[in-house]
Amino acid sequence: AQKVTQAQTEISVVEKEDVTLDCVYETRDTTYYLFWYKQPPSGELVFLIRRNSFDEQNEISGRYSWNFQKSTSSFNFTITASQVVDSAVYFCALSPLTRNFVFGPGTRLSVLP
Amino acid sequence: NAGVTQTPKFQVLKTGQSMTLQCAQDMNHEYMSWYRQDPGMGLRLIHYSVGAGITDQGEVPNGYNVSRSTTEDFPLRLLSAAPSQTSVYFCASSRDRARGNEQYFGPGTRLTVT
Numbered sequence: 001a002q003k004v005t006q007a008q009t010e011i012s013v014v015e016k017e018d019v020t021l022d023c024v025y026e027t028r029d030t031t032y033y034l035f036w037y038k039q040p041p042s043g044e045l046v047f048l049i050r051r052n053s054f055d056e057q058n059e060i061s062g063r064y065s066w067n068f069q070k071s072t073s074s075f076n077f078t079i080t081a082s083q084v085v086d087s088a089v090y091f092c093a094l095s096p097l098t099r100n101f102v103f104g105p106g107t108r109l110s111v112l113p
Numbered sequence: 114n115a116g117v118t119q120t121p122k123f124q125v126l127k128t129g130q131s132m133t134l135q136c137a138q139d140m141n142h143e144y145m146s147w148y149r150q151d152p153g154m155g156l157r158l159i160h161y162s163v164g165a166g167i168t169d170q171g172e173v174p175n176g177y178n179v180s181r182s183t184t185e186d187f188p189l190r191l192l193s194a195a196p197s198q199t200s201v202y203f204c205a206s207s208r209d210r211a212r213g214n215e216q217y218f219g220p221g222t223r224l225t226v227t
Contacts, residue, residue: 009153033213045156045203045218052213091155095213100146100171103155 002027004094004104012110013082021077021107023092029053032096034068034075039089039106051075082111115139119204119219126194126226134189134222136204144207145187146171146216147179149200156203162187194226 003026013019025034036048049059051068059066063080079086092104120135138145146161148171158171162181176198178190187206191198201223205216 004155031213035215037218043201044220045205047215047217050213050215097213100158100161101156101216103148103157105153105155 002029002094002096002099002102004092004102006090006092006104006107008107009105010108010110012112014112015084016081018078018080019082019109019111021079021090021092021109023075023077023104025073025075025092025094027094027096029096029099032094035093035095035101036066036075036077037091037093037103039091040085041087045091048077079109082109084111084113087111117204117206117217117219119202119222121222122220124222124224126191126224128194128196128226130194132191132194134191134202134204134224136187136189136219137185138187138204138206138217139185140206140208140217141184142206142217143184143209144214144216145181146205147177147187147189148203148205149173149198150203150221151200159189159202191224196226198224199226200224 005024032053034051038046065078067076089106089108091106095101117138143164147159148156150156157173160179162168203221204219207214207216
């Protein structure tokens with residue numbers, strides 16, 4: 001079975017703090033893809049990153065970075081120097097090569113000024 | 114290039130009524146899908162399609178029907194609305210029928226069933 005767990009339901013930080021959103025996944029497939037999506041208060045879903053199971057290199061994009069560790073089945077997302085505009089619900093998702101997406105329940109991040 | 118569009122944006126139905134949520138994409142994507150979003154449950158797959166004329170059930174298909182007569186359009190039909198179908202519905206598409214591609218989402222339809 002495929003499953004994505006985001007244990008942090010809600011996180012609040014003060015602007016300029018760093019914050020890490022946790023994502024743990026379960027799959028028996030050897031080839032799969034992991035994703036992060038952002039859902040700001042306006043409601044749309046914005047694609048942030050896609051990572052395949054054979055690429056464990058960390059990725060950095062501006063203030064965002066992602067840490068993929070196959071050994072712990074985790075794909076964590078860190079925002080450095082958070083800003084109010086980062087306030088959103090963040091979803092982690094898993095897509096094995098031959099199966100549909102499975103989304104985690106989401107983590108609501110509030111960045112306070 | 115509009116991406117993925119959905120109509121209507123908001124809808125209120127009475128129990129037992131039927132309606133169709135519209136979804137269209139202009140990116141020539143083969144794969145399209147419908148999700149519902151409920152608090153604390155993330156997005157759950159209702160139905161999906163890997164190309165025109167091909168549809169299949171997702172995790173929560175009961176009470177919904179789909180068809181895919183063209184590459185562009187993927188409407189979702191509620192056959193007899195129930196309060197349990199109160200939710201936000203998202204349509205999404207991705208490049209081809211292989212899994213693992215990022216999905217692009219429409220703006221969502223907020224449905225309330227009274």
